[in-house]
Amino acid sequence: MFTFHSLLADAATSAPTSAPTTTTATTTATTAPASQPAAKNEAPPGFLQSPMFPMVLVIGVLWIFFFRAKKNQDKKRTDTLETLRPGPR
Numbered sequence: 001m002f003t004f005h006s007l008l009a010d011a012a013t014s015a016p017t018s019a020p021t022t023t024t025a026t027t028t029a030t031t032a033p034a035s036q037p038a039a040k041n042e043a044p045p046g047f048l049q050s051p052m053f054p055m056v057l058v059i060g061v062l063w064i065f066f067f068r069a070k071k072n073q074d075k076k077r078t079d080t081l082e083t084l085r086p087g088p089r
Contacts, residue, residue: 047053
């Protein structure tokens with residue numbers, strides 16, 4: 001069977017001995033990742049570890065402050081309108 005690793009091994013054995021080659025470094029660099037376990041089996045990061053969590057947190061905090069400010073504005077407006085209504089003074 002023809003593989004990339006066999007191609008590198010053939011190139012290393014057929015290279016002239018008088019010229020310096022970088023095949024050894026290339027072979028080492030290309031075979032190192034193959035010996036490590038595949039990342040496909042790892043579980044995806046949880047929501048708290050995802051980069052989306054801080055964004056959702058900031059949006060949530062701003063949303064709370066927005067509605068709290070709106071509630072205070074409505075209350076102040078209602079109080080002002082109550083004082084302006086005609087009635088006994």
